[in-house]
Amino acid sequence: MTPAPSPSTLDVVVHSGPADWWVILAGLGPLAVLIAALLAFYINWRTLKQRTAADATALEQKREADAHALLQKTEADSRAEWWRRTQWALDRALDQDEGTKALGLATLEVLARSELARNEELELFDIAWKSVWGDENADDDGLGTEADPETGFVDAGGNIGENGTTGEDTTKEVGP
Structure with a gap:
């Protein structure tokens, strides 16, 4: 093996003064x-949180709108189906045949009790x-009972009621 040259001496210089500003920077x-x-x-996290809340609000509003x-x-x-049935019943009620007329009037009585009327x-x-x-007989229903002044309709039993209803309670309970 050949001997390696000996390393040269190393000089260490120590600065005892303050460091320059760019060195600190x-x-x-x-x-x-x-x-x-x-x-x-932090900015991205807050943005994501805000977008998530906005998306949840928009989704809830869309659900409510869809419902x-x-x-x-x-x-x-x-209502469209009710009206289709009503047209059918009116056509039957105005028919010349007594049986068809009775069927039409009976159907009209049932339809008059509907909430859709x-x-x-x-x-x-x-x-x-x-x-x-x-x-x-405009003020008389033919059964000796006067028609309801508001609706003019009398049920098959001769009972006068609002919107063609009989004596049964048809009031609806309304929540607070």
């Missing part, structure tokens, strides 16, 4: 990067009733 660089990363993390729309559609469909439709029932019994 360079030493604080990693700390500044850590603080910037923590600040970015309301479904309720409206169901009610509209029910509005005052405008009940007025149509009054007109049909008057046309069936004639103008001379």
Whole structure:
């Protein structure tokens, strides 16, 4: 083996004065990067939290709107079907055949008790009733019972009631 040259002498210089500002700033660089990363993390976390809350609120509002729309559609469909049945019953009530006329009037009595019947439709029932019994019996239902002044409708038993209802209690309980 060949001998390796001996290392040269190493001179160590120690500065006893204060360090320059850029040296201090360079030493604080990693700390500044850590603080910037923590600040970015906090801002992103708050943004995500706010978006999550906004999305939850929007989803709840959409659910409520969908439920309301479904309720409206169901009610509209029910009213449309009620009106289709009413047209059928009116056609039968105005028929010349007595059996068909009785069927139509009985159906109208049932339809008049429905929650779907509005005052405008009940007025149509009054007109049909008057046309069936004639103008001379306009205030009389043919059974010797006067018609209800508000709806003009009398049930098959001769009972006068609002919207064609009989004596049974049809009041609805309304919540607080």
